[in-house]
Amino acid sequence: MSDYEYRAARRQRKIKNYFRRIAFYGALTAILALVNIFTYSGTLWFHWAILGFGIDLLVKYFVIFGVPGIGPTDEDWEAEELEKEIRRLEAGRQKEDELELRELERPRPKAWDEDELV
Numbered sequence: 001m002s003d004y005e006y007r008a009a010r011r012q013r014k015i016k017n018y019f020r021r022i023a024f025y026g027a028l029t030a031i032l033a034l035v036n037i038f039t040y041s042g043t044l045w046f047h048w049a050i051l052g053f054g055i056d057l058l059v060k061y062f063v064i065f066g067v068p069g070i071g072p073t074d075e076d077w078e079a080e081e082l083e084k085e086i087r088r089l090e091a092g093r094q095k096e097d098e099l100e101l102r103e104l105e106r107p108r109p110k111a112w113d114e115d116e117l118v
Helices: 003-038 046-065 075-098
Strands: none
């Protein structure tokens, strides 16, 4: 597996985990809202927990997908990075083609005398 494939697979894992986090956030929001409503004592507090988890989701979104319009989501940036990677890979192939393997000399087996054998 190449480095590019490995990074792409890791990015897909991060995206999958982000959507799992959203599902967990939705379930937890419902549970907290129900607990707050059934134990209502004059104040609603569950929206503060929802706000905290919402901020967490927003930060994770920007970490994974980037800020819209700049950074990794910019098409010009992506094209430049792709060109850099292609040039790097082609340079590596040229170096591999230039390498020469020299012939290795095999050691000759030692001639044994009858006196040396047990």
